[in-house]
Amino acid sequence: xxxxxxxxxxxxxxxxxxxxxxxxxxQQKVFNVLYRFLGNxxxxxDLSQETFLSAxxxxxxxxxxxxxxxxxxxxALNKARDMLRSNGVNSLCEDVExxxxxxxxxxxxxxxxxxxxxxxxxxxxxxxxxxxxHYREVLILKHLEEHSNEEIAAMLDETVDNVKVRTFRxxxxxxxxxxxxx
Amino acid sequence: xxxxxFDEAWQRCLDREMGRSEETxxxxxxxxxxxxxxxxxxxxxxxxxxxxxxxxPADLAxxxxxxxxxxxxxxxxxxxxxLESRPMLGWEFGGAALAASVLFxxxxxxxxxxxxxxxxxxxxxxxxxxxxxxxxxxxxQFSLYAPQARSVALIxxxxxxxxxxxxxxxxxxxxxxxxxxxxxxxxxxYAFLLDDRRWVTDPRAxxxxxxxxxxxNAVVTIx
Numbered sequence: 571x572x573x574x575x576x577x578x579x580x581x582x583x584x585x586x587x588x589x590x591x592x593x594x595x596x597q598q599k600v601f602n603v604l605y606r607f608l609g610n611x612x613x614x615x616d617l618s619q620e621t622f623l624s625a626x627x628x629x630x631x632x633x634x635x636x637x638x639x640x641x642x643x644x645x646a647l648n649k650a651r652d653m654l655r656s657n658g659v660n661s662l663c664e665d666v667e668x669x670x671x672x673x674x675x676x677x678x679x680x681x682x683x684x685x686x687x688x689x690x691x692x693x694x695x696x697x698x699x700x701x702x703x704h705y706r707e708v709l710i711l712k713h714l715e716e717h718s719n720e721e722i723a724a725m726l727d728e729t730v731d732n733v734k735v736r737t738f739r740x741x742x743x744x745x746x747x748x749x750x751x752x
Numbered sequence: 753x754x755x756x757x758f759d760e761a762w763q764r765c766l767d768r769e770m771g772r773s774e775e776t777x778x779x780x781x782x783x784x785x786x787x788x789x790x791x792x793x794x795x796x797x798x799x800x801x802x803x804x805x806x807x808x809p810a811d812l813a814x815x816x817x818x819x820x821x822x823x824x825x826x827x828x829x830x831x832x833x834x835l836e837s838r839p840m841l842g843w844e845f846g847g848a849a850l851a852a853s854v855l856f857x858x859x860x861x862x863x864x865x866x867x868x869x870x871x872x873x874x875x876x877x878x879x880x881x882x883x884x885x886x887x888x889x890x891x892x893q894f895s896l897y898a899p900q901a902r903s904v905a906l907i908x909x910x911x912x913x914x915x916x917x918x919x920x921x922x923x924x925x926x927x928x929x930x931x932x933x934x935x936x937x938x939x940x941x942y943a944f945l946l947d948d949r950r951w952v953t954d955p956r957a958x959x960x961x962x963x964x965x966x967x968x969n970a971v972v973t974i975x
Contacts, residue, residue, distance in 0.1 A: 586821065593813040601808035612902065615809050622816040694799055713800050738763055741793055748796035 574638040581629055589629075592638070593622050599639055599715065600646050606710045607650050609663030609699040617653065621646040636724045643715070644725040647707055654703055661699040661706075697747045705740035712737055753781070766794060819925040891932035892972065894942070896954065899927030901946045906931055908942030908969075941969040 580588035600621055604614035624645050632641055654660065698706050711717045711725065723730045761778050764770050770778065779787060894906050904921040907914040921929035941961060944952045953960060957970030
């Protein structure tokens with residue numbers, strides 16, 4: 571966080587290279603949140619770029635009340651929700667197969683195991699894609715990004731109690747869909 | 753334990769926030785069906801947590817930095833801004849441009865008359881060319897505004913319509929794609945290929961011809 575703060579101060583002082591360092595520090599997180607939320611590689615790539623552009627333009631308004639990564643995820647998820655709304659869909663899933671090599675990288679020594687892992691992961695992503703966005707986002711933030719309820723509440727502009735309720739229901743739905751597809 | 757406390761404990765158990773003894777006590781309170789439900793949920797969430805991290809695109813940071821970097825202005829734009837910032841010169845850009853145009857139309861024909869028997873290359877700087885070489889060592893600049901495109905390629909008879917050489921245009925933050933291509937004198941047909949599938953005729957082409965497939969190709973002539 572203190573390193574982020576130093577980089578932000580350098581950016582605000584006009585040092586562009588400091589912003590590049592910030593992008594590199596947080597691009598994995600922003601991209602992964604977007605990818606798991608949208609289920610689409612290209613759209614996640616475009617929105618990651620837009621997220622960092624917006625963040626750069628609004629950097630002066632970042633108060634430091636939350637971690638920079640929390641703020642970035644908040645911007646990213648707002649953009650992603652807008653994109654889904656404007657397309658009138660729940661997710662943009664289409665390309666798990668296109669990027670299979672990227673998604674399945676764990677066991678390179680056993681092709682059969684690798685294929686199994688790939689199918690399991692496709693199934694999990696498929697379940698996420700089927701869930702309503704407001705449930706999907708809490709599961710991603712809680713179980714993949716390991717954020718606390720307080721951090722999630724800050725990202726989603728919600729109360730902590732509402733986050734807990736949403737997480738409870740999202741878990742129930744995920745477990746039910748997981749059972750149906752297993 | 754009321755329903756609210758029960759739900760709270762259920763969530764803490766799923767989050768593995770309970771100590772071992774607290775969890776044992778909680779599990780003992782559950783019915784067999786509830787225990788199975790809890791373990792099934794935990795197993796499902798465990799699968800979710802196994803999803804791998806995906807590498808962000810390697811050029812993401814570079815693309816962001818290109819988009820936020822101050823745009824370079826052309827020499828013409830810089831000159832115009834410099835002139836406009838000096839009202840004491842009495843310079844009014846529109847009027848000046850009109851005057852320059854009139855001057856050019858009046859004088860240019862005199863300079864563009866070819867010497868008798870002379871080759872067209874005798875005065876190349878004044879010959880009409882459909883695409884004037886830019887500041888790229890004599891290369892032609894091809895450009896297209898396509899903010900939604902993911903890739904834009906230049907195809908034409910000079911590269912076997914994409915079969916002998918791949919010419920990709922580079923995107924700029926303002927939605928413009930461009931590439932500079934060195935071409936010898938001659939007349940060429942070309943088009944742009946968006947996202948490897950959509951054929952687009954250069955909207956700024958001076959001349960177009962129909963091809964054999966019901967499409968139009970742009971024509972550029974270099975003299």
